Amino acid sequence: MFDLDRWREIFQSINKNRLRSVMSGFTVAFAILLFTLLFGIVSGLSNSFKGAFADDAQNSMRVRVWKTTKPFKGLQTGRRIQLKNDEYNYVKEEYANKIQYQSARIYKNFTLKYKNKADNYNIRAVNPAHQFLEKTIIDEGRFLNERDLKEKSKVIVIGRLVKEDLFGERPALGKRLNVNGSSYQIIGIFSDDGGDNEERIAYIPVTTAQMIYGNNDYISQIVLGYNPNLSLDAAIAFGNRMERDLRKKMNIHPDDQSALSVRNMAEANKGVGQFMGILYAIVILVGSGTLVAGIIGISNIMIFVIKERTKEFGIRKALGAKPSSIVGMVVQESVLITTLAGYLGLSLGTYLLSLIGNSLEEDYFIKDPSVSTGIVVGATIVLILSGLIAGYLPAKRAANIKPIVALRAD
């Protein structure tokens, strides 16, 4: 229902009373601005937390070993624990339905040399599935495959920065690289979101490493990604069970964290999830408080305004205005002011958030703060509703005052 005359009346009234219109608008705009900023900043914090784990897959787990710190079954403390293919295969068979990806990892540090350029790099000997666990992004060529492992090929996948160091702008794919004295073929170049350190490494097949460097079946770590269908709690339970089983299998004291431990992303995720949940709860509490304060502010102003206009309403009624037309006029004015002001606050808020952008990421862990569409729509609905309520209740009362009483008001 678009009533041009009604709008004309409203604009006339707003224009006539600029100060109070601006004041009531300001209350709402400010409340919405604070609300938007609060939400944006918390979403920025949340983005930072998520980003902190973006390096690895969200569902990753690692089995790590070191030295025993507790005696067990007559074995002394200080015993060095070594993972082997046996454990790798045990995990693979035992928990097949709970695992999405699995890879072994052997850490080496070798000199990589191409022509006259050489430097020391961390080398990881892994299985093909490692690509998904580490979220390795292949820029050129390919990652390791099963055939490389089976044939124990001397192939290497190098990080973007390794390529830059050794080859500069020249192509590296397919070139032969001197790895600690033996010649490897470069089959791929990768990048990684985890930062420079993750791009200054190289991957070789785990079987090749086991054969050439020690001729054993040792592995440093077992890395795996649990089945994403598992709930966080189920994933944590799985991690705990695997830890217990492996300790039992390798004759380690059931509580010896140092000797063998499973680092489970599910636990970190759960912690972060809980933390963000609490933070959001606080923000919703504070944010709604701000909104409520804004609504009460505009209600106050509307009550005052209506008091001020009681006589005018009396005149209008004497001239034939129905109560509904008075209520309609006031409510429409109130909704208009709240909606416009709220939109202004919202726009200003999102604009400020976009200005902040990633500039606070380093010092304050606020990354790409923004408000979601859902929040924006929700806030708009709250605004319109609050405008309705703020205008309706006092207007209804004013419209029901007998004209004779209203005319007497001053």
Added chain:
Amino acid sequence: MIKIEKLHKSYPIGKDSLHVLKGIDLHIKEGEFVSIMGSSGSGKSTLLNIVGLLDIHDEGDYYLNDQLIKDMNEKKSAILRNKFLGFVFQSFNLISYKTALENVALPLYYKGMSRKERLKVALEYLDKVGLKDWANHLPNELSGGQKQRVAIARALVTKPKVVLADEPTGALDSTTTDSVMDLLKDINDEGMTVFVITHEEEVAEQTKRIVRLKDGVIISDELTKASKAV
């Protein structure tokens, strides 16, 4: 046009109630020019408010244009006021942020007339009260007499059956009083029923019938010289 029988009205004051109108019988025919006289507290304003559907009576019958006024709600009385009645108040009661023209056009807005048409009609009536050149002035740019003439134009613009004027000259000096009364007389000459409340003898004498009210009852009801002159 207006028929009132055994009208009673009292206002509650704390636990007691103040009996303001104590059985008024009054019959005003179409085209009459009536003034109600009385000192303050005589109940004359209350009578006008009831006649003007701004207030509700307690007992008795009130017929406006042969229609019994009973069980009115705000919506119904708003429609009747808009259709049958025009008001002129002592304090003018113009809306301060609207121009003279917009003030006059306001009752037509509530009648549902289009903006273009109602501004045209309003201008005609402003012309009639001699204020065409002041159409776009705000009330605070007008003198008291001019404001009252704008208010009269506003009362007339819907072509009501009855014009109700509550102390229309109460806030005016004697010269402007005369011009306002002349205007009301002209209106009456055109056949409109005019109902004036006043406590000034000079004003009452210019009407055709004077009804005197004292302590809520009518003490006299007589025709004036002005009526006999016609």
